[in-house]
Amino acid sequence: MLSIKNLTKKFGDAVAVENLSIDVSPGEIYALIGPNGSGKTTTIKLAAGLYYPTAGDIFIENASITRDPEKAKRAIGYIPDEPFFYDRMTGREFLHLVGVLFGVSEADRNEKIPHLLEIFGLSGIIDGFVENYSRGNKQKVSILAAFLHDPKLLLVDEPIVGLDPESAVRARQLFSDFAKEGGTVFVCTHTLGFVEDIVSRVGMLKTGKLIKEGTIEELRQTAGKPGAGLEELYLHFTK
Amino acid sequence: MNIIFYILSQKLSRVGKILRGKKLAPKIVFAAFVLIFFLIGIAEFFGFLRAFRFLSGQEFFGPPLTLFVLEQFLLFVFVLFILSASISGFFIYFRSSDIPLLLSAPVGARTIFSLKFAEMTAISSWPLILLGIPLVLAIGMGTKAGVPFFIFAFFALAAFLFFSSALASLVIFFAGYFFKCVPKFLSVCASAAVLLGGGYGLVQVMVPRSATLSAIFEAANLESSVATTVFIEHMFFWWPSHWVALLIFSASFDMERAFFILSGLIVFAAVFSMLAFFVGSAAYPFLLLILRESIFYARGRMRGSRDDTRTRAGVRSFPKIFFHPAGAIVEKDILLFIRNYQELAKSGFILFLLFIYLAAIASTGDRIGRFVEAEGVVLALHLIAISYFVTTLSLQFVFPSVSLEGRGSWIVWSSPVNRKYVYIAKYFFWSALLFFVMEASMLFTAPFVGLSGFAAGVASVFLLLLVLIIVSVSLAFGTLFPDFHESNVDRLATSAGGLMTTFTSLALGLFMGIMFFLVAGGSGNGAPWFLFSAVTAIVLIASSLYAGMKRIQQLEVV
Numbered sequence: 001m002l003s004i005k006n007l008t009k010k011f012g013d014a015v016a017v018e019n020l021s022i023d024v025s026p027g028e029i030y031a032l033i034g035p036n037g038s039g040k041t042t043t044i045k046l047a048a049g050l051y052y053p054t055a056g057d058i059f060i061e062n063a064s065i066t067r068d069p070e071k072a073k074r075a076i077g078y079i080p081d082e083p084f085f086y087d088r089m090t091g092r093e094f095l096h097l098v099g100v101l102f103g104v105s106e107a108d109r110n111e112k113i114p115h116l117l118e119i120f121g122l123s124g125i126i127d128g129f130v131e132n133y134s135r136g137n138k139q140k141v142s143i144l145a146a147f148l149h150d151p152k153l154l155l156v157d158e159p160i161v162g163l164d165p166e167s168a169v170r171a172r173q174l175f176s177d178f179a180k181e182g183g184t185v186f187v188c189t190h191t192l193g194f195v196e197d198i199v200s201r202v203g204m205l206k207t208g209k210l211i212k213e214g215t216i217e218e219l220r221q222t223a224g225k226p227g228a229g230l231e232e233l234y235l236h237f238t239k
Numbered sequence: 240m241n242i243i244f245y246i247l248s249q250k251l252s253r254v255g256k257i258l259r260g261k262k263l264a265p266k267i268v269f270a271a272f273v274l275i276f277f278l279i280g281i282a283e284f285f286g287f288l289r290a291f292r293f294l295s296g297q298e299f300f301g302p303p304l305t306l307f308v309l310e311q312f313l314l315f316v317f318v319l320f321i322l323s324a325s326i327s328g329f330f331i332y333f334r335s336s337d338i339p340l341l342l343s344a345p346v347g348a349r350t351i352f353s354l355k356f357a358e359m360t361a362i363s364s365w366p367l368i369l370l371g372i373p374l375v376l377a378i379g380m381g382t383k384a385g386v387p388f389f390i391f392a393f394f395a396l397a398a399f400l401f402f403s404s405a406l407a408s409l410v411i412f413f414a415g416y417f418f419k420c421v422p423k424f425l426s427v428c429a430s431a432a433v434l435l436g437g438g439y440g441l442v443q444v445m446v447p448r449s450a451t452l453s454a455i456f457e458a459a460n461l462e463s464s465v466a467t468t469v470f471i472e473h474m475f476f477w478w479p480s481h482w483v484a485l486l487i488f489s490a491s492f493d494m495e496r497a498f499f500i501l502s503g504l505i506v507f508a509a510v511f512s513m514l515a516f517f518v519g520s521a522a523y524p525f526l527l528l529i530l531r532e533s534i535f536y537a538r539g540r541m542r543g544s545r546d547d548t549r550t551r552a553g554v555r556s557f558p559k560i561f562f563h564p565a566g567a568i569v570e571k572d573i574l575l576f577i578r579n580y581q582e583l584a585k586s587g588f589i590l591f592l593l594f595i596y597l598a599a600i601a602s603t604g605d606r607i608g609r610f611v612e613a614e615g616v617v618l619a620l621h622l623i624a625i626s627y628f629v630t631t632l633s634l635q636f637v638f639p640s641v642s643l644e645g646r647g648s649w650i651v652w653s654s655p656v657n658r659k660y661v662y663i664a665k666y667f668f669w670s671a672l673l674f675f676v677m678e679a680s681m682l683f684t685a686p687f688v689g690l691s692g693f694a695a696g697v698a699s700v701f702l703l704l705l706v707l708i709i710v711s712v713s714l715a716f717g718t719l720f721p722d723f724h725e726s727n728v729d730r731l732a733t734s735a736g737g738l739m740t741t742f743t744s745l746a747l748g749l750f751m752g753i754m755f756f757l758v759a760g761g762s763g764n765g766a767p768w769f770l771f772s773a774v775t776a777i778v779l780i781a782s783s784l785y786a787g788m789k790r791i792q793q794l795e796v797v
Contacts (some may be wrong), residue, residue, distance in 0.1 A: 048653040051795045072657040084646035086571065088578035093557040094650075100567040101654035102557060129578075145650075 001026045001075075002047065002153055008057035009042055009208075018208040019056070020096070024201075026152070029175065029185040033196040034205035034232075037239055040188035043205070044157045047186065048078040049084040066161040074174035077146030081188075083138040087131030091122065091141050094130060095148060109148070116144040119174065120167055126201035135162035143171060147178075154178060155198055156187040157181055160194055171200060192230040202230065202235050212237045242346055243354045246337075250358075264735045271738055278368065284373035291381025292306050292768060302488075303468045305378070309484040310475040311445050316366045317403060317480040318441055324363035324407035325414070326584045331359045332411060332523070333530040334581070348524040356519070360404040371396060375487055383489040391490040391497050397482045398501075398508035404522045406479070412519055415526050434591050443596040444474070460674075482507075510773035521542050564656040565664035572640060572665070577712065582728055586635055593628050597680055604687035615760015618698050621754045625677050626705055626748025630741060632676075633713035637669045638740050639731040639792065640714070648796050658791045666714055666784065674706040697769075701755045704776040708751070709744045711780045715787035718742040723796050747779070 013073065017039040024030040032040050044050045047058050049069050058065040063072040081164055083092060094111065099109040106124040117123045120140040139162050146154060154175065160168040172212040175185050176198045195202075201217060204212040212219060220228050223236045259266045290308065294301045314365030332355045341351050375392045378384075420425045468488075475481040482504050491495035557574070558567040575580055600621070644651060651661065678699060685695050731737055754772040759763035 045796075048649070050649055050652050052793055070655040070657055073653060076653065077651065077763050079651040084649070086575055086647050086650075087573050089557075089571070096557045096652060097571055098654070100562070101564045101651065101656050103564070103655070128288060158445070201648070 001028075001060060002030075002186055003009075003042070003059040004047070005059065007046060007058060008045070008054045009039075009046055009051060010054045015208050017046070019209055020205075020208070021187045021202055022210065022213070024184050024186055026182050026184050027179055029179045029187065029195070029198055029201040030201050030203065031199045032186070032203045033190070033192065033195075033234055037207075038205040038210040040051050040205055041157055042154070042208075044155050044186070044188050048076060048155050049073055074149075075152040077149070077154045079139075079146045079153030079156045079159060081141050083135070083142040085130040085138060086142070086163070088129055089128055090128060091126040091133070091137075094141060095126075095145055098145040101150050104149050112148060116147060119144065119170060129160055129193075136164060136167065136206065139163055140167060141195075142172070147174070153184045153186065156185060156189075156190055158191075159187060160189075160191055168194065170225055192234060196230045199230075204234065242350055243357065247357060247743075248352055250687065251323045267570075268735050268738060272733070279369060280373050283370065284377050287374050287377030289383050291378050295382050298464065300466050303466050304333065304469050305382075306468045306471045306484065306488045307447075309374070309472060309488055310478075311479060312370060313399075313480040313487075314441070314444065314475065314478050316371045316374075317399075317478065318437070319366035319370075320403045321407050321410065322588060323366065324359055324404060325410050325631065326364050326588055328355075328359040328407055328411045329415065329428065329584070330581050331355050331362070333527060334413065338527070338531065342527075349520040349525070351527075352516075352520040352523045354517075356404060356408060359407070360400060363407070364400060365406070367396060367400060378487060378491060380724045384491045388490045388544060389495060391494075392487055394501060395483050395486045395504060398504045399480070401512045402479060402508040405512040408519050409514050412522050412526060415530050416522075419526075419529055430587070434587065434595065438591055438595045442595060442602050444478075446599055446602040453506070456605055480666035486700075489766075496670045536787065555791055561664075563660075564654070565660035568651060568656070569664045569668045572643075573645075575744050576636070582635070585728070586632070588623050591629050593680060596624060596628075597684055600684045602679065603683070604689070615694070615756050617692055618690065619685070619756035619760060621681070622698060622701055622705065622755050623748055623752035625680065625702065626709065627745065628680075628705055629673055629677060629709050630713075630744035630748065632673060633669070633709050633741060633744060634732040634737060635728060637665070637710050637713040638737060640665050640669075640716040641718045641794075642723060642725060642731050645723050645726055646796060648723060652794075652796065658720070658794075659788050662714070662718070662788050662791050666710060669714075670707055670710045673710060674703055677702055677706060701751055701772070702757075704772065705748060708747050708776050708779050708783075711783035711787075712743050712747065714742050715783035716743070716792075718787040718790045718794070721794060752777075 002022070004020055004022040007017055007020040008015070020043060022030070022032075032043060034040055042051065047065065048052055048061070049065050053066060058072075059065075060072040061075045063075075089097070091184075095113050095116070098112075104112070110194045114123075117126055120143075122137065122140060124142070125133065125137060126141075130141070133141070139160075143159070146156075155157055156175070157172055159175070160162055163171060172194060175187070177184050179198070179200070186197075187195060196200070196216070199216065201213065202217055203210055212222065214222065216230060216233070219233045219237075220226055225232060225236065228236070257269050260266070287308075291305060294305045294308075297304065308587070332352075335355070335358075338351070341354075364367065373397065375654070377390050377393065382388075414430075415428070421429075432784075472485065476485065482500060486497055486500040486504060489500060558570045561567055561570045652658070681698060681702060682695070690698075716736045716739055717731075720734065720739075722731060723733075725731055751772065754768055757768040758772070
């Protein structure tokens, strides 16, 4: 589903991501974790087509994000780390805009949006301007927007920043159910507890390079720490 | 008081930071701005100087004509100042980004009011600097006035500035209260009616009627060696700028009268400013809080659990006009613009200037006769003037349209919409809209100036080419030099890319005006010139579109 091949991204002389290769299959939840500035967000933005790779490529459903971006992006639902919106649009207008951009018909939008709004109980505020939403509510709208067009791959950057605990649990359930139904989730996060219970594999990134990859059990074996949590493993490998 | 000076000095220190900074581009932009202001001021100064020198040699008609010119231009400065201050002042008083910090700090409402008053006065003083000062310097030097004239003129302009700012503040506070009390539609209609009525009235005063010319040139008393200025004084009596004009006029030959007027002017400006200060600072805390409240629901009410795109009346929510994804992005741009009152007000100001210009052309044609004999020259100048308005509107809408996607552009950029289509949609939409507005403007003035069908037709073709070129250049520069972190249109328009767009567009406007004259106004065969213009336009449009579309494919939101 998602195949990152020898990906390198430079900003001027600074190397953000260096020769990164990752493959994620349908039904998997892959968590990319690492310290601040390790290149997680850059990787996600490259996969979403917001950055152009310096070298290498990313394939989504076998379509190159650089050579066939429209086809690759049709499969993506992207949830950014900072949900910047057009302030003077209502949440409902924003969801319709996203739907139009991804080719969702008006009838489908009318059917789906009410159901999506129920997930986080947003019906009461959805006709207000986004500029007046709290950060958490903006995050919820961006999560719902990613599900509007039935994506096959979710690119999720720091999914629960600003969410209340109840909504965080719902979001986790949402991602988990999505993967169980055959979807792929590629998530970057610092909130290790959020992904620990649902993640299929973990990749650890440091200074733009993948230093370790595997299931949590495999990482425990490599670290020689049976029963260790993801946080302990993270500290072990990134020191 | 210390707080006001401290905050103002902090804001002014940005200029120092630019000059001391390592980046070259902001320094070039700053230097270009200073140079442009200086060159415009110098050009106006020498124009006025030549006129006043000539008039000072006209013993009989010189004085009333000098006063008429002074009255006209100072009235224009006054109107521009009030309009500019009312628009920028509303957002400075009630919506500026530092207000939450000031409100949460132990700073009194009077202090905040005084600070905002000073900011508004400084920002809106550009008509006085750009037009008023060259005018006053020119009359002083043209009439060989001494140092006292310039001292009097300085105090007169200072009083004018304070009075105008105080008046603008009262207008803003009244308008703020009015807008909050009446429905939005009524507010917009009332504002438009005031602007159109005021603009029409201004044109009626500024464009000389035959009665005005009679008042100047028909001597009332043949015994007198100088024509009377009484008719001119009566004509402008009720405008606040009249007393400043009369003072400056008198100071060039009658200091005693000038001193008398200056004393009255200073007392009046001081009393009026104090009144505005007390009324303003008393009303400010109340108005500030109610006007800072956002409009939470898009249509001013909660629509509860309405779950589809259609209201009960069958009206779509979004998109309403365009259904192609690229069209929906354009519709989003329009929606965001309509809901951005600051940009809406600024665009209203530009359209107001366009209206004044068109009304002045129409009135002039109507009053002093048709231009058939010189229609080529008139239309070429008209085309150049219209290219200025196309450039201004392009800077407002087209140039920033890619940058204004801003940090929210992840929505569009991560979607499966080819960015080329987004680019093309923006291009054709703005080209069509600007051409429609400008063609309507040209057709509006055509009957008043008695243009032939042929001239009007050729002018329309040139206007189409002009709009297509300027929009393509604006969009290309906006895409080549985007700033996704800036949401202020003025700052985007005054960036290096904005300046390049301005110069290029104005130069192309001038070029097309000259080409039009060679086609429609020259005595020879215009066909080769037309062909040359069309080919040049096509090459420019195609190369701009190519550069812009290539760049937009690789844009990154860093």
